[in-house]
Amino acid sequence: MKVTIEKLDNFGRGITHINNKICFVDNALPGEVVEIEITKEKSKLIEAKTISITHPSKDRIEVDCPYYNVCGGCSLRHLRYDKENEFKERKVQELLKHIGKLDIKVNKIISGPENNYRNKVTFHKSKNMIGYYQKGTRNIISIDNCLLLDNVINDNIKNINSDSYEIIIRSSNDGNSLLINDIDSIITNIGDKKYYLSKDSFFQVNKYLTKDLYDLVRKSINKPYKTCLDLYCGTGSIGIYISDLVDNVVGIDNNKSNIEDAENNIKLNSINNIKFICDNVEDKIDSFNNIDLIIVDPPRSGLDNKTKEYLLDINPERIIYISCDPATLARDLKELKTNYNILEVTPVNMFPRTYHCESITVLERK
Ligand SMILES: C[S@@+](CC[C@H](N)C(=O)[O-])C[C@H]1O[C@@H](n2cnc3c(N)ncnc32)[C@H](O)[C@@H]1O
Structure with missing residues (x-):
């Protein structure tokens, strides 16, 4: 079915209307004409995914990540920043x-x-695979580089040697130190203030x-x-x-x-x-x-x-x-x-x- 996207909802999904029901379309931008497949239908709303784009928006850009729409971490990578x-x-x-x-x-x-800003990540591990959960599942998809992560973290993914099922990695904001699970803690900074950070503590990620x-x-x-x-x-x-x-x-x-x-x-x-x-x-x-x-x-x-x-x-x-x-x-x-x-x-x-x-x-x- 072909629809025209009216606007974006608060979660970055395209909105259209089908038979007086509101329809949320993944990966679709305002003004676009897209071919959709309905994934869920309820009494008042429909959810759908984009199968192909007949008329792309001028604001659409080529997606630069192989895991987009797979890991579920990003939702606006197809839109100009x-x-x-x-x-x-x-x-x-x-x-x-x-x-x-x-x-x-x-x-x-x-x-x-827009990229490489995150100083913290939680990876999951099974057998010899380290990565994110696939969107909506507990299946692990192997990740060797995530565009959201600080490059210091990306560079060290291959060196992770941990028996734990959940691996938390944090980098200091100056990129000089790294925390992998319980090994070491780090000192990071914001302006001229220093902050000691342990694995389970909250800290702003950007x-x-x-x-x-x-x-x-x-x-x-x-x-x-x-x-x-x-x-x-x-x-x-x-x-x-x-x-x-x-x-x-x-x-x-x-x-x-x-x-x-x-x-x-x-x-x-x-x-x-x-x-x-x-x-x-x-x-x-x-x-x-x-x-x-x-x-x-x-x-x-x-x-x-x-x-x-x-x-x-x-x-x-x-x-x-x-x-x-x-x-x-x-x-x-x-x-x-x-x-x-x-x-x-x-x-x-x-x-x-x-x-x-x-x-x-x-x-x-x-
Ligand atoms: C968004 S973080 C803010 C942390 C801090 N202001 C910063 O900029 O790093 C929210 C914090 O609220 C804490 N928190 C959540 N619910 C709480 C509650 N009911 N009472 C006290 N703290 C709570 C969490 O532990 C977390 O550290």
Whole structure:
């Protein structure tokens, strides 16, 4: 069946309509006429894959990866990178409007190199094969070079000698050291700050853009604040990066490995105005008052209801919200905007060639 693609959905799939049902088409771009095969049909929606392209879009480019559509890691490799950036900027804008009921013009997206940006990978192993799971299955496909990964990681895939079924590799942002599972830990850096990182800890994966993201956080701290809560603080990376701009920081994260690394990181950077708490944000946030600045950087699920209620109760002068899912960001802003003006929203393309988009929002008490 031939269809014409109308637009992209939030996951980078083409959208068309068949018999009044919305149809999502993998690997298809707006304006294209494509031959599709239906893979799933439900009462209100259809899913399909592209079999051939009759009229390609001028924004389509040749795919440069043999694993594309096999491993499922990338979703926009067939789209020009500048158009990917436009797509993400528009997606944040539209979600804020439709879910958040917010009429605000988002800033221009910040972007960096489209390939070789990831400083972390999880590979799977079976017999003598190392690679990724094939999309939607547990079958392993052998990988000897992934375009998303830092070249230091790619260069070492052939040297991996591990008995474990899951292999985590991380590289330091300067490319000088490598961590493979439990052998060594590494010290990485963002700007002039150093961070000790162990295998299971969270760290921003884009080696090029994390400094830009954190510099934006710094820029959003418009005056000296007394106490800053760094919620979902990971290894303390943001709190440490901005510690000279405030009197005190309290970081909260529920992952033990993160907090152990965070404690080491304050020593590594000779910082003495930060305290860390290893607990759930939602269980600890009600013990704070007199906080004038709060930074939140939650997982994709966004802020839970209890945390949002307490944020409004604590009523800080400024909130800086770093988000890796614009849909949950928009949902949360819809509630926070009752007491806060949204000053600006800046998308940051931390995950090129995938549909994911990071952003940073600055809120000020009304
Ligand atoms: C997106 S990461 C942010 C880390 C850090 N801000 C950074 O820039 O590296 C989200 C963090 O939230 C933590 N987390 C998830 N759910 C949590 C919860 N309910 N309470 C506290 N921390 C949580 C995770 O351990 C993870 O470190």
